[in-house]
Every structure is written in C-alpha cells, then in structure tokens.
Amino acid sequence: MGMIPLGISALRDLLPQSETAAANSFNTLMRSIGTTVSAAVVGVVLSQMTIQLGEHTLPSEAGFRTGMLAGCSAALVAAAITLALPIRKAGPSTDQDVLAGADSPATSPNAPGAHAQEHAVPGRHAR
Structure with a gap:
C-alpha cells in the first residue's frame, strides 16, 4: 500500500490537470479488478491443494507456496511491462503556470473556439 501515493503522484505529474480525475478513477478500477x-485465483489454488487433518480439510503448504509463486510471477510480469513502456517526461509546467491558466484548454491556441473571431460570419458579431 505504500506505493499507492507514489503512483497517484506520478499520475498528477505526467498528465494534464484535466485528465487526472479520469486517470485516478481508471487506476482505482484496475486495482479493484x-x-x-x-x-x-489464490482461492482456487488453495481449495485444490488441500490436506486432511483428522476430520478437517486444510490448505497445504504447497498450496500456499503455489499461490505465492503465482503472485510473484504476476508482479514480475507487471514490472517487465512497466520497464518496457517508453519514458514520458513531465512538462515544465509549475503550479504557478496552472494557476495562471497556461495549461488551460481555453487558453490554448488550438482549443475549439479559440479562433472564433477569424471564422465569424460577416455581419454577425461573435459571442
């Protein structure tokens, strides 16, 4: 659980401010799944690898080891996938840029409606 704040911090630094809520929600969904x-998976493994102790059926030590190996394997696969991803560096924006609106889509020259005056119908005033 100690890595969760690090992951959320990375999301905040790597994504535009307008995308962090969606990324955080997707992160939470993937963690839940x-x-x-x-x-x-561990429940199935433990239920299939059991021993009898008197009248009781208990998971075996081999079942726990298999469950742990499956978890370690999944963690290694996830680490390999993470290392294979291209490195994306955060932009030079700071909190002051965000407060000033430098990262705001409305101030972007490519934002929809940014050139409303240029494309206005003659005889009509742009709103």
Whole structure:
C-alpha cells in the first residue's frame, strides 16, 4: 500500500490537470479488478491443494507456496511491462503556470473556439 501515493503522484505529474480525475478513477478500477482476480485465483489454488487433518480439510503448504509463486510471477510480469513502456517526461509546467491558466484548454491556441473571431460570419458579431 505504500506505493499507492507514489503512483497517484506520478499520475498528477505526467498528465494534464484535466485528465487526472479520469486517470485516478481508471487506476482505482484496475486495482479493484486485480485484487478480485488475484483473490479468486489464490482461492482456487488453495481449495485444490488441500490436506486432511483428522476430520478437517486444510490448505497445504504447497498450496500456499503455489499461490505465492503465482503472485510473484504476476508482479514480475507487471514490472517487465512497466520497464518496457517508453519514458514520458513531465512538462515544465509549475503550479504557478496552472494557476495562471497556461495549461488551460481555453487558453490554448488550438482549443475549439479559440479562433472564433477569424471564422465569424460577416455581419454577425461573435459571442
């Protein structure tokens, strides 16, 4: 759980401010799906690898080891995928740029409606 603030911090630094809510929601969804699937997989492994102790059926040590190996394998695959992703550096924006509106889509020259005056119908005033 200690890595979660680091991941959220990275999302905040790498994405435009307008995209952080969607990225945070997607991150939360993926974490929930991962937790659910991993719990189901470990549950199946432990239920299939059991031992009898008197009247009771218990998960075996081999079952726990298999569950841990599956978790470690998934973590290594995730790390390999992460290392294979291209590095994207954060832009030079600062909090002062954001407050000044430098990252605002409305101030971007390519934003929709940015050139409303240029494309206005003759005889009509642009709103």
